[in-house]
Amino acid sequence: xxxxxxxxxxxxxxxxxxxxxxxxxxxxxxxxxxxxxxxxxxxxxxxxxxxxxxxxxxxxxxxxxxxxxxxxxxxxxxxxxxxxxxxxxxxxxxxxxxxxxxxxxxxxxxxxxxxxxxxxxxxxxxxxxxxxxxxxxxxxxxxxxxxxxxxxxxxxxxxxxxxxxxxxxxxxxxxxxxxxxxxxxxxxxxxxxxxxxxxxxxxxxxxxxxxxxxxxxxxxxxxxxxxxxxxxxxxxxxxxxxxxxxxxxxxxxxxxxxxxxxxxxxxxxxxxxxxxxxxxxxxxxxxxxxxxxxxxxxxxxxxxxxxxxxxxxxxxxxxxxxxxxxxxxxxxxxxxxxxxxxxxxxxxxxxxxxxxxxxxxxxxxxxxxxxxxxxxxxxxxxxxxxxxxxxx
Amino acid sequence: xxxxxxxxxxxxxxxxxxxxxxxxxxxxxxxxxxxxxxxxxxxxxxxxxxxxxxxxxxxxxxxxxxxxxxxxxxxxxxxxxxxxxxxxxxxxxxxxxxxxxxxxxxxxxxxxxxxxxxxxxxxxxxxxxxxxxxxxxxxxxxxxxxxxxxxxxxxxxxxxxxxxxxxxxxxxxxxxxxxxxxxxxxxxxxxxxxxxxxxxxxxxxxxxxxxxxxxxxxxxxxxxxxxxxxxxxxxxxxxxxxxxxxxxxxxxxxxxxxxxxxxxxxxxxxxxxxxxxxxxxxxxxxxxxxxx
Numbered sequence: 001x002x003x004x005x006x007x008x009x010x011x012x013x014x015x016x017x018x019x020x021x022x023x024x025x026x027x028x029x030x031x032x033x034x035x036x037x038x039x040x041x042x043x044x045x046x047x048x049x050x051x052x053x054x055x056x057x058x059x060x061x062x063x064x065x066x067x068x069x070x071x072x073x074x075x076x077x078x079x080x081x082x083x084x085x086x087x088x089x090x091x092x093x094x095x096x097x098x099x100x101x102x103x104x105x106x107x108x109x110x111x112x113x114x115x116x117x118x119x120x121x122x123x124x125x126x127x128x129x130x131x132x133x134x135x136x137x138x139x140x141x142x143x144x145x146x147x148x149x150x151x152x153x154x155x156x157x158x159x160x161x162x163x164x165x166x167x168x169x170x171x172x173x174x175x176x177x178x179x180x181x182x183x184x185x186x187x188x189x190x191x192x193x194x195x196x197x198x199x200x201x202x203x204x205x206x207x208x209x210x211x212x213x214x215x216x217x218x219x220x221x222x223x224x225x226x227x228x229x230x231x232x233x234x235x236x237x238x239x240x241x242x243x244x245x246x247x248x249x250x251x252x253x254x255x256x257x258x259x260x261x262x263x264x265x266x267x268x269x270x271x272x273x274x275x276x277x278x279x280x281x282x283x284x285x286x287x288x289x290x291x292x293x294x295x296x297x298x299x300x301x302x303x304x305x306x307x308x309x310x311x312x313x314x315x316x317x318x319x320x321x322x323x324x325x326x327x328x329x330x331x332x333x334x335x336x337x338x339x340x341x342x343x344x345x346x347x348x349x350x351x352x353x354x355x356x357x358x359x360x361x362x363x364x365x366x367x368x369x370x371x372x373x374x375x376x377x378x379x380x381x382x383x384x385x386x387x388x389x390x391x392x
Numbered sequence: 393x394x395x396x397x398x399x400x401x402x403x404x405x406x407x408x409x410x411x412x413x414x415x416x417x418x419x420x421x422x423x424x425x426x427x428x429x430x431x432x433x434x435x436x437x438x439x440x441x442x443x444x445x446x447x448x449x450x451x452x453x454x455x456x457x458x459x460x461x462x463x464x465x466x467x468x469x470x471x472x473x474x475x476x477x478x479x480x481x482x483x484x485x486x487x488x489x490x491x492x493x494x495x496x497x498x499x500x501x502x503x504x505x506x507x508x509x510x511x512x513x514x515x516x517x518x519x520x521x522x523x524x525x526x527x528x529x530x531x532x533x534x535x536x537x538x539x540x541x542x543x544x545x546x547x548x549x550x551x552x553x554x555x556x557x558x559x560x561x562x563x564x565x566x567x568x569x570x571x572x573x574x575x576x577x578x579x580x581x582x583x584x585x586x587x588x589x590x591x592x593x594x595x596x597x598x599x600x601x602x603x604x605x606x607x608x609x610x611x612x613x614x615x616x617x618x619x620x621x622x623x624x625x626x627x628x629x630x631x632x633x634x635x636x637x638x639x640x641x642x643x644x645x646x647x648x649x650x651x652x653x654x655x656x657x658x659x660x661x662x663x664x665x666x667x668x669x670x671x672x673x674x675x676x677x678x679x680x681x682x683x684x
Contacts, residue, residue: 042513209407210650241533
């Protein structure tokens with residue numbers, strides 16, 4: 001009996017030692033996020049996280065947020081919405097984070113935002129652009145990216161100006177590519193262009209041989225892929241193998257990334273894509289960010305990295321504006337905020353959808369990703385038409 | 393309907409056969425192991441990725457063309473498989489199926505995570521051979537043609553080895569009656585090591601071929617192992633030739649379904665075929681293993 005009570009005293013002592021240091025520790029602001037570190041979106045997820053981590057480091061060097069150190073808690077959502085959803089549940093209820101950053105990809109963000117909404121927890125979301133996210137009446141998700149449905153507008157307008165009519169569209173069966181596809185359909189209709197091919201493919205598709213053969217038989221002049229990096233790379237390679245030729249090839253996500261050129265080499269030449277950000281853009285802090293990022297990580301930042309960094313800056317600006325991390329004040333601040341980060345302008349509508357930031361179009365020219373549209377920000381003139389595979 | 397154009401039909405057939413040849417090479421290895429020791433090797437696709445990443449490294453650092461790296465990678469993975477059998481798989485042969493499933497699943501998890509540590513989850517590719525040969529309107533992709541032909545050659549070589557060679561007959565004897573084979577003086581343990589080594593080597597060869605065609609990451613194995621399972625059930629569990637037919641059949645059907653419907657349906661085809669075969673011919677196309 002005696003021995004037992006002695007043990008329980010010891011046990012409570014140990015417990016007290018475990019608990020109290022945690023309580024008496026200096027206060028800090030904890031930011032929670034899930035990131036796609038494995039799976040289909042791993043490359044982009046890692047870039048975004050790196051960008052965000054850079055902000056955390058820099059904000060702490062500046063003295064933190066509201067005088068407190070910032071710490072990031074993050075988990076790998078494996079590029080899957082279901083995992084992302086669970087992780088945000090954990091971040092809010094278990095880790096009890098103070099601030100939230102959204103995950104990469106529209107479909108994971110879609111799932112994560114339902115959790116944020118449930119707990120009425122404002123979330124700054126970089127790396128998500130499907131319009132659908134902001135049409136559900138949610139009050140707690142604030143986007144940085146231009147809506148996906150506008151991605152291909154510049155390319156289609158350009159194609160129209162060249163007198164092209166026949167458009168082929170392929171897209172992945174997830175939220176963001178579907179949104180891009182809807183935008184393409186609407187824009188093509190508005191421009192009176194013919195959609196001669198329109199097909200969805202699976203998230204895990206690696207083989208587009210049959211698709212390229214079909215598009216070839218439709219004699220499309222413009223081929224648009226609402227894709228991510230792995231599928232756009234695979235499609236271009238197989239388009240070449242099957243001698244699918246069009247005057248314009250444009251893809252979402254892939255061509256805006258340095259990996260696209262690295263993986264495809266010469267085959268990337270002439271391919272267009274959309275982007276949210278380029279280091280060459282005339283945005284205060286963009287060039288500087290690109291230099292610091294390259295120095296820190298040993299590779300050039302793409303728009304995903306800049307978006308991650310920008311999300312941090314938006315969060316910082318909102319916390320400063322609200323002068324608090326109180327959820328209601330923060331939500332108010334994020335709704336009203338109009339600021340320019342290294343990623344570009346941030347201004348959202350009443351649903352939290354980004355409306356302040358323009359989109360851009362890039363093209364791979366002589367092994368370099370050049371901004372071609374809109375003309376006022378361009379670093380090079382568009383190369384047209386696409387050079388036939390056999391003449392390279 | 394421009395799809396009924398004979399040139400397009402032929403084009404779809406060729407690309408289907410070429411893809412199917414690669415499936416067949418992979419599935420034959422899986423079926424060989426199952427046939428000889430009734431072990432379902434869940435790490436088979438990861439062995440394939442070992443081949444793919446080896447080809448990637450050799451290309452990246454030594455500029456070695458994947459076709460030549462076969463000469464290095466295939467024997468290396470053969471010995472890896474040979475000793476993996478000796479150290480691990482041998483212990484679960486003849487045990488309840490769950491033991492071997494767990495053991496090979498463990499190997500798969502270890503390999504995937506080593507891959508993630510070494511290479512991260514980025515997609516890699518080996519752009520060693522590109523472009524295609526044109527025959528009129530028909531384009532045949534060079535890497536696919538080479539991969540397809542090498543796959544068929546390797547699969548047939550192993551097939552004839554099993555059918556004709558003395559050692560190959562010993563493998564079949566162990567598959568059919570391990571006890572009787574042992575009484576006849578066959579070193580059953582060594583034959584099993586040889587079998588697993590061969591299967592691993594086939595997977596690695598498939599991986600090297602895969603590296604020429606697709607992008608891959610350490611977690612790409614799942615798609616391939618699932619298709620391989622479908623193939624060996626379609627072809628007949630444990631039947632080497634069955635897996636060959638099953639692989640080619642799946643490749644061609646996938647190609648036509650993607651051509652006439654959409655690539656999303658093509659992804660479901662393996663499993664639809666699986667159900668159809670199980671309904672009509674439950675032992676698979678060539679399966680006789682359980683028919684008494």
